[in-house]
Amino acid sequence: MDYLAKKYTRPRKIPSTACSGCGLGINHKAVLQAIYELGLEVEDIVWGTSIGCAGRQTFGTWKGDGFAGTHGRVYAIARGLRLALPSEKKIILTVGDGDAFGIGLLHLIHAARSNADLTVIVNDNLGYMSTGGQYGWTTPLGSKTDSSPYGMYEQNLMSDDIDVLSMLKHAGATFIARHVSMDGQRAVESIKKGIRNRGFSLIHMVYPCPTNFGSRELGTRNTIKLYEWIESRAAPLGEEDENTVWATGVYHDASNSRPEFSENIHKNVERIRRGAAL
Amino acid sequence: MEYTIRIAGEAGQGIQTIGSAIGRVFSRSGFHVFTHQDYMSRVRGGHNFYQIRVSDKPVSSSRRGVDILIALNEEAIERHHGSVTSSGLVIYDKNFIKKDYDQPGYLHIPFEEIASEEGGNRIFSNTVATGAVLGMLQIDLEIYTGILREVFSKKGNKVVDDNIKAARAGYEYARENCNECSFSMEANKNRPLLILNGNQAIGYGALVSGCRFYSAYPMTPSTGIMVYLASKALKHGIIVEQAEDEISAINMALGASFAGVRAMTGSSGGGFALMVEGLSLAGMTETPIVIAEVQRPGPATGLPTRTEQGDLLFLLHAGHGEFPRILFAPGSPEQAVYLTNRAFDLAEKYQIPAFVLSDQYLADSEWTFESLDRDALICNDYRLKSPGLSGPDNYKRHSITPTGVSPLAVPGSITTPVITDSDEHDEEGHMIEDAETRIAMVEKRLWRKLPAIREELSPPLYEGPDEPDLLLVGWGSTYGVMKDTILELPEEMRGGFFHFSEICPLPVSKLGEFLETFRKARLTIAVENNATGQFERYLRAELGIEFTHHIRKYDGRPFILDDLVHAIEELIKEGGRE
Numbered sequence: 135m136d137y138l139a140k141k142y143t144r145p146r147k148i149p150s151t152a153c154s155g156c157g158l159g160i161n162h163k164a165v166l167q168a169i170y171e172l173g174l175e176v177e178d179i180v181w182g183t184s185i186g187c188a189g190r191q192t193f194g195t196w197k198g199d200g201f202a203g204t205h206g207r208v209y210a211i212a213r214g215l216r217l218a219l220p221s222e223k224k225i226i227l228t229v230g231d232g233d234a235f236g237i238g239l240l241h242l243i244h245a246a247r248s249n250a251d252l253t254v255i256v257n258d259n260l261g262y263m264s265t266g267g268q269y270g271w272t273t274p275l276g277s278k279t280d281s282s283p284y285g286m287y288e289q290n291l292m293s294d295d296i297d298v299l300s301m302l303k304h305a306g307a308t309f310i311a312r313h314v315s316m317d318g319q320r321a322v323e324s325i326k327k328g329i330r331n332r333g334f335s336l337i338h339m340v341y342p343c344p345t346n347f348g349s350r351e352l353g354t355r356n357t358i359k360l361y362e363w364i365e366s367r368a369a370p371l372g373e374e375d376e377n378t379v380w381a382t383g384v385y386h387d388a389s390n391s392r393p394e395f396s397e398n399i400h401k402n403v404e405r406i407r408r409g410a411a412l
Numbered sequence: 413m414e415y416t417i418r419i420a421g422e423a424g425q426g427i428q429t430i431g432s433a434i435g436r437v438f439s440r441s442g443f444h445v446f447t448h449q450d451y452m453s454r455v456r457g458g459h460n461f462y463q464i465r466v467s468d469k470p471v472s473s474s475r476r477g478v479d480i481l482i483a484l485n486e487e488a489i490e491r492h493h494g495s496v497t498s499s500g501l502v503i504y505d506k507n508f509i510k511k512d513y514d515q516p517g518y519l520h521i522p523f524e525e526i527a528s529e530e531g532g533n534r535i536f537s538n539t540v541a542t543g544a545v546l547g548m549l550q551i552d553l554e555i556y557t558g559i560l561r562e563v564f565s566k567k568g569n570k571v572v573d574d575n576i577k578a579a580r581a582g583y584e585y586a587r588e589n590c591n592e593c594s595f596s597m598e599a600n601k602n603r604p605l606l607i608l609n610g611n612q613a614i615g616y617g618a619l620v621s622g623c624r625f626y627s628a629y630p631m632t633p634s635t636g637i638m639v640y641l642a643s644k645a646l647k648h649g650i651i652v653e654q655a656e657d658e659i660s661a662i663n664m665a666l667g668a669s670f671a672g673v674r675a676m677t678g679s680s681g682g683g684f685a686l687m688v689e690g691l692s693l694a695g696m697t698e699t700p701i702v703i704a705e706v707q708r709p710g711p712a713t714g715l716p717t718r719t720e721q722g723d724l725l726f727l728l729h730a731g732h733g734e735f736p737r738i739l740f741a742p743g744s745p746e747q748a749v750y751l752t753n754r755a756f757d758l759a760e761k762y763q764i765p766a767f768v769l770s771d772q773y774l775a776d777s778e779w780t781f782e783s784l785d786r787d788a789l790i791c792n793d794y795r796l797k798s799p800g801l802s803g804p805d806n807y808k809r810h811s812i813t814p815t816g817v818s819p820l821a822v823p824g825s826i827t828t829p830v831i832t833d834s835d836e837h838d839e840e841g842h843m844i845e846d847a848e849t850r851i852a853m854v855e856k857r858l859w860r861k862l863p864a865i866r867e868e869l870s871p872p873l874y875e876g877p878d879e880p881d882l883l884l885v886g887w888g889s890t891y892g893v894m895k896d897t898i899l900e901l902p903e904e905m906r907g908g909f910f911h912f913s914e915i916c917p918l919p920v921s922k923l924g925e926f927l928e929t930f931r932k933a934r935l936t937i938a939v940e941n942n943a944t945g946q947f948e949r950y951l952r953a954e955l956g957i958e959f960t961h962h963i964r965k966y967d968g969r970p971f972i973l974d975d976l977v978h979a980i981e982e983l984i985k986e987g988g989r990e
Contacts, residue, residue: 176829177824177827180823180824184834185834185835190843194842194843197829198829199823199824199829199830199831200829200831200832200841201670201697201831201832201833202832202833202834202835202843203663203666203693203834204663204689204690204692204693204834207659207660207663207689207690207693210655210659210660210661210663210664210667211663211664211666211667211670212667213653213660213664213667214625214627214663214664214665214666214667214668214669214670214671214675215667215668215670215671215823216667217625217651217653217664217667217668217671217673218625218667218668218670218671218672218673219671219823219824220824223823223824240656240657240660241656241659241660241663243656244655244656244660399651399653400651403645403649403650403651404649406645406646407645407646407647407649409646
């Protein structure tokens with residue numbers, strides 16, 4: 135077993151229950167690698183998730199403190215935890231695209247607005263794959279899924295020049311990056327920056343789901359074909375061409391530029407209390 | 413001696429300012445006070461009133477008849493003059509209303525003119541009016557001037573002095589010009605009494621229970637709890653977070669609670685509807701939480717500023733899946749303090765959600781009471797903080813114990829991980845799907861805890877003669893009006909009442925006295941502020957008892973003392989069973 139797995143995960147949960155060819159393990163490993171490279175230990179982190187593939191394989195294997203909330207609500211739960219936990223504890227949330235950009239979007243925007251010190255890794259398998267493969271809010275236009283058998287034609291959060299990441303930037307997030315699973319160390323570096331930011335960080339990481347996405351859209355569960363399909367549509371920021379769906383890299387880095395949610399509240403409550411003492 | 417004072421006019425005229433000042437003067441003078449508010453869902457305009465009943469004996473409901481009506485506009489006179497008793501008086505400012513009622517029972521007091529002349533500004537009109545009422549009742553002005561000092565000291569000495577001048581001028585004017593005033597409030601030897609409304613009482617109960625976090629979304633009539641607690645950051649350092657919606661409010665509170673902080677959320681029915689998913693999460697993850705639900709009439713937006721007891725069965729059944737819960741429904745602000753305290757204690761002791769169910773009537777009604785018994789407040793800390801727990805196998809967040817209650821540790825407080833999951837989980841908190849663990853967890857969460865929780869609750873309160881002939885039964889905010897009604901009924905009716913404030917789970921083993929009294933009474937009347945008799949149905953389902961009659965009110969207004977007495981007399985006239 136790999137060193138990171140031994141150090142940070144529960145041995146009996148490895149290998150995970152992911153489908154063959156699933157890219158989530160690559161994303162998960164990038165997160166653990168980032169934690170390792172930052173010198174963080176199991177007890178430095180509270181790991182949270184909600185539901186779906188992203189949570190099962192990541193939160194479920196974590197050796198330390200953790201919680202799995204209901205669908206979409208984990209950002210609110212985490213803000214409560216943020217207020218109650220010591221500031222040096224890191225909160226890392228591994229969630230899915232439906233959770234973050236669908237049902238939980240309002241809570242996510244308010245977590246960004248308040249700049250709560252959370253690192254949110256949105257593992258995007260391009261739709262609702264754990265329920266069998268329906269389209270989501272970042273599914274590329276034209277993709278065939280269970281609920282879009284003739285190709286997904288609705289405007290979504292990554293079409294018509296709309297990008298969920300710019301929404302989050304304007305909402306107040308202080309670190310935002312986008313990657314695909316194949317980005318390797320580049321993704322690890324972004325996650326490290328996200329964790330280091332004392333504020334709201336979100337790393338959007340697209341990963342391949344051969345079982346449900348690949349089988350509908352490409353008509354095959356061939357892992358290599360799906361990896362190639364994603365890779366051919368990804369390019370580092372500044373190197374995009376007309377085929378690029380996912381421009382990868384750091385979108386916004388205003389790390390430590392705004393007051394952090396819990397710090398701001400504690401500071402103000404303290405200020406009010408000092409006023410009382412005068 | 414008792415009087416009823418009603419201040420009526422439109423929103424924005426200062427009805428609350430006058431009403432709460434008069435209420436506080438009475439309570440600090442040692443008189444018993446009961447106030448209630450009737451207001452429309454508008455910031456300006458509309459028609460509102462604030463009613464104060466004051467007495468030398470405890471009072472716990474409102475009367476129909478008004479002794480002093482302070483009419484701030486013409487509509488107030490038109491709407492309420494019929495409620496003024498034969499010895500009562502309407503006071504008004506004919507210059508402001510632009511109409512003269514030169515007839516017995518009406519007293520013109522030039523509020524604005526006096527305010528301008530004595531205080532130097534007509535904004536002091538409300539202070540003049542308050543002073544005038546105190547003059548009519550011959551209540552020493554000193555307490556009121558003290559209150560004015562407290563309220564206005566931040567605005568500087570001049571504002572304080574001008575207010576006091578205005579108050580004194582109103583007082584003197586009423587003394588000199590009120591020929592018909594036959595009111596007298598004899599000097600009272602009581603100590604000053606405390607005065608609290610239902611929302612403040614829930615907030616206060618939370619504070620004295622060590623609540624450190626309250627998250628909510630504004631919703632009438634529950635907002636008062638958030639406003640009260642937010643003002644306590646100064647003295648108590650409590651964090652109040654206004655969430656983006658009620659879904660977030662309950663989830664934030666659950667997050668804080670999971671991290672070891674006493675946490676609470678609150679809303680009215682519509683907002684609580686959004687919290688239902690989070691309630692179920694509390695049930696599954698065994699996270700302690702206290703939820704205040706301040707009812708208003710539904711469905712949907714309903715009547716935002718009015719009252720109803722329409723959410724009882726909703727709360728008893730809210731949340732998908734099966735898990736234990738506690739539901740308290742206080743009948744007075746005093747009960748609300750103690751029951752909120754017990755809600756916090758039991759929520760943490762059993763790691764379950766606990767409700768404090770109130771309504772607009774209780775939320776906005778002020779009651780006086782002697783003092784709080786601090787010794788009666790429970791402040792136990794059930795969290796596990798022992799650093800002795802180390803190694804991966806020692807601590808399990810959901811360990812199966814004979815009582816079903818697992819040791820409560822907080823992430824980071826011990827060296828072993830603290831894990832929970834909204835999915836069904838094993839003792840460690842990790843997701844499972846096997847049938848054996850599922851059964852074990854349901855038994856732990858539900859069946860093992862429930863008998864002990866049931867034993868924690870108290871039976872209903874009874875007041876009245878032994879073996880009453882006529883028995884009223886109610887819950888929550890109808891306590892006060894039932895209490896006063898029993899005293900008003902002719903003695904030969906032999907009326908008594910049971911009030912339930914500890915509603916779920918019903919302490920069945922302690923209900924012997926209730927059941928026996930119920931069985932022997934000739935007339936049993938369920939009194940509820942709703943259309944379908946929700947509590948009556950609950951008792952029938954849990955205890956198999958049938959009432960002979962019920963009195964239900966669903967006009968969005970509370971029971972008024974005279975009306976309930978009248979309704980009971982009508983029932984008796986009709987006689988027999990329905």
